[in-house]
Amino acid sequence: MERFRALVVDKTENQFTVGVQSLSLDDLSEGEVLIRVAYSGVNYKDGLAASPKGRVVRSYPIVPGIDLAGTVAASSDPRFREGDEVLATSYELGVGHSGGFSEYARVPAAWVIPLPKGLSHREAMILGTSGLTAALSVHRMEENGLRPGNGPVLVAGATGGVGSHAVSMLAALGYEVTASTGKAQEHDYLRGLGAASILNREELYPETVKPLTKERWAGAVDPVGGAALPHILSAVRRGGSVALSGLTGGAEFTAAVFPFILRGVNLLGIDSAYCPLPLRQRLWERMASDLKPPRLEAMVHAETTLDGLPDALQHILQSGVRGKVIVKLK
């Protein structure tokens, strides 16, 4: 087989490098399904994988890219055949197993999902892990009783990948969405995705966090975490839920027990990486139907190639991306 191009991150004692290299299949991790990658997308975790301080990569060198969509080139597993359109996200992709920033990827069959009818490779990668995380957040909150009539739902970090998809999906389902952002110039973008109101990010960081405040949110999607979370919890309505997925605002928080024991508030941990396959498949089917954001293209911050990736990966760690950067492979 011909050689192909991929982004490679390597770390030795003295050097950290991120660059495009020419690889052969022997350079890829093992797996039953060889995929010719059409599109990938950039997630915050990919930024961490390409950063010397990221702590997400399990062994170097690594081809990063936690998301990929493409066409099966060969498969030793009978569930997949040459020519099938597929996608794969997370598990160990791009951190412990060579990932999607490559013209070819070799992936365990257990990680591969048929591309749902109603989604192109490109649309699947606008969604990618950030879409799956938003969909899983909505699903978990619905499982815990969230319904459109219950009251406003807060989305923190609303202009990011997870946040943009959450605003869009919730609005399309009929929820009243309040989008929180620190980016004053992006209010029109968020209203375009369906936000009914905008909350300035600073309002989630009051000088004094009270253990309980006036009940406000029926639910909250939180990819930001950190110091804002205790304040969000203090304002969740009785029986409401916070779906916590991220740490862009900090990895730690200190909160009072009162929202949990006096209002029955649920703090739901969202792990898209190991979301079990049956649920993952159901959520991808929903993302191709009732959860498909009506304005997916509006979420594309930029389309890039392997050569543009090093810059895009730095950019996402600096909160510089609105929606998604997608990557066209071939």
Ligand SMILES: CCC(=O)SCCNC(=O)CCNC(=O)[C@H](O)C(C)(C)COP(=O)(O)OP(=O)(O)OC[C@H]1O[C@@H](n2cnc3c(N)ncnc32)[C@H](O)[C@@H]1OP(=O)(O)O
């Ligand atoms: C798509 C999802 C995302 O965006 S995730 C992106 C954000 N994730 C991060 O920033 C995590 C980076 N990792 C870290 O900062 C550290 O590994 C943390 C989690 C703080 C733990 O550090 P420390 O206490 O020093 O121990 P350690 O690294 O040796 O790990 C302890 C045990 O935890 C495990 N662990 C580590 N990372 C993960 C992970 N991503 N998923 C699941 N488990 C993880 C390690 O394997 C280790 O367990 P074990 O000893 O191997 O059984």
Ligand SMILES: NC(=O)c1ccc[n+]([C@@H]2O[C@H](COP(=O)([O-])OP(=O)(O)OC[C@H]3O[C@@H](n4cnc5c(N)ncnc54)[C@H](O)[C@@H]3O)[C@@H](O)[C@H]2O)c1
């Ligand atoms: N748990 C999971 O399965 C899962 C899956 C995907 C992403 N994530 C996490 O979710 C987070 C977002 O990921 P993404 O790919 O959407 O990234 P992104 O860069 O597209 O979005 C990050 C958002 O956080 C905002 N932000 C940054 N710093 C902030 C701060 N100090 N205070 C408030 N907001 C801040 C940014 O403005 C942006 O809106 C990351 O922490 C990522 O690790 C988790």
